[in-house]
Amino acid sequence: MICKKFILLLLSILLCINMPACASDKPNTDNIHHSSQQDPEDQNPGENQNPGENQNPGENQNPEEKTEPGVFNLEKGTVMLNSGYEMPVLGIGCYLLSNSQAENSVYWALRDGYRLIDTARIYGNEEGVGKGIKKAIDEGIVKREDIFVTTKMWTSDFGNGDAAIEASLKRLNLDYIDLMILHHSQPSNDVQAYQAMERAVKKGTLKSIGLSNYYEPDDFDRVVTATTIRPSILQNETHPYHQSTVMKNHIAQYYTVLESWFPLGGRGNTQTLFNDTTISSIAKAHNKTSAQIILRWHLQAGNIAIPGSSNESHIKENSEIFDFELTAEEMQQLTSIDKKQRFADY
Numbered sequence: 249m250i251c252k253k254f255i256l257l258l259l260s261i262l263l264c265i266n267m268p269a270c271a272s273d274k275p276n277t278d279n280i281h282h283s284s285q286q287d288p289e290d291q292n293p294g295e296n297q298n299p300g301e302n303q304n305p306g307e308n309q310n311p312e313e314k315t316e317p318g319v320f321n322l323e324k325g326t327v328m329l330n331s332g333y334e335m336p337v338l339g340i341g342c343y344l345l346s347n348s349q350a351e352n353s354v355y356w357a358l359r360d361g362y363r364l365i366d367t368a369r370i371y372g373n374e375e376g377v378g379k380g381i382k383k384a385i386d387e388g389i390v391k392r393e394d395i396f397v398t399t400k401m402w403t404s405d406f407g408n409g410d411a412a413i414e415a416s417l418k419r420l421n422l423d424y425i426d427l428m429i430l431h432h433s434q435p436s437n438d439v440q441a442y443q444a445m446e447r448a449v450k451k452g453t454l455k456s457i458g459l460s461n462y463y464e465p466d467d468f469d470r471v472v473t474a475t476t477i478r479p480s481i482l483q484n485e486t487h488p489y490h491q492s493t494v495m496k497n498h499i500a501q502y503y504t505v506l507e508s509w510f511p512l513g514g515r516g517n518t519q520t521l522f523n524d525t526t527i528s529s530i531a532k533a534h535n536k537t538s539a540q541i542i543l544r545w546h547l548q549a550g551n552i553a554i555p556g557s558s559n560e561s562h563i564k565e566n567s568e569i570f571d572f573e574l575t576a577e578e579m580q581q582l583t584s585i586d587k588k589q590r591f592a593d594y
């Protein structure tokens with residue numbers, strides 16, 4: 249009897265060694281913009297543990313696939329979030345786009361290889377974004393699981409977070425949102441809104457959650473200490489003239505990644521950055537545009553960038569930043585032009 253059991257065990261070990269399914273598949277790194285998500289089995293951190301706890305990032309990953317949270321992989325064009333999800337590091341921003349502009353920009357961006365989309369309830373274009381996504385999916389350009397959709401909860405909805413999340417899902421025409429962030433700090437009820445997002449993570453309608461427009465470490469910590477899921481992202485105004493160094497260093501302890509809004513300075517301010525002599529001379533040296541140099545700087549500095557555009561050729565141009573690298577000296581030169589100067593006043 250014992251002998252029979254031993255033979256059976258030996259046979260199953262031998263079978264397993266020869267079957268590829270028994271070996272863990274390595275993540276596909278073929279295409280820097282495509283397939284940003286991990287195997288869905290590895291994706292839902294809520295499945296194996298209580299998402300209500302501030303977990304150690306990357307805890308659920310297969311050890312063979314383990315990627316350091318917060319470290320940018322510019323070969324793949326992604327960063328591992330503290331939620332265990334992989335996020336593309338370059339996206340299309342949709343601020344100030346009409347519904348039809350957003351539909352076009354999102355469609356062009358997905359066609360050009362972008363896999364990250366940034367919108368917000370207050371932009372009034374979530375429907376357009378949803379249509380652009382649907383068009384790209386219908387045409388076989390992407391699958392839902394290949395893309396990463398971000399939207400934001402507006403301050404006037406903070407008292408009614410559960411309904412706000414449902415309404416965004418409906419407008420976007422999606423079953424889940426990859427990342428939702430609170431649009432602005434609002435001490436009176438942002439914790440309440442964040443807790444609504446935590447409930448949605450448990451339900452599976454939100455995958456990762458984060459914050460936007462928190463410019464003081466204490467203000468950020470106020471939300472962190474009152475809640476249980478660490479913010480995956482802090483989205484703040486960030487560009488070469490406002491490099492957000494203090495907040496970036498502060499949030500690193502939580503493995504929270506900085507995402508740059510106004511990555512090119514924002515509408516009406518872009519020429520100030522494009523004509524900066526440091527930026528334009530580096531652009532000349534690489535035979536690239538100033539916009540491409542600034543975007544590449546964001547990625548090498550460890551900032552996710554979501555340049556906004558309604559212009560088809562700008563969208564393409566902004567995607568062509570994975571075929572060159574800034575030297576350490578150029579990165580240093582760009583670091584030195586920080587003026588701690590914001591272009592927006594909110």
Ligand SMILES: NC(=O)c1ccc[n+]([C@@H]2O[C@H](COP(=O)([O-])OP(=O)(O)OC[C@H]3O[C@@H](n4cnc5c(N)ncnc54)[C@H](OP(=O)(O)O)[C@@H]3O)[C@@H](O)[C@H]2O)c1
Pocket residue numbers: 340341342343344366367431460461483484508509510511512513514515516518539540554555556557558559562563565566
């Ligand atoms: N969380 C927040 O509070 C917040 C605030 C603001 C923005 N955001 C998000 O961040 C995203 C980025 O910010 P943003 O769109 O305001 O500013 P931005 O990306 O810094 O700049 C957008 C401007 O750059 C121009 N542009 C883009 N690519 C260009 C290129 N290659 N050459 C020349 N011009 C180019 C666009 O014009 P064209 O349309 O002509 O290309 C537009 O005028 C937004 O779209 C939004 O998703 C978040």
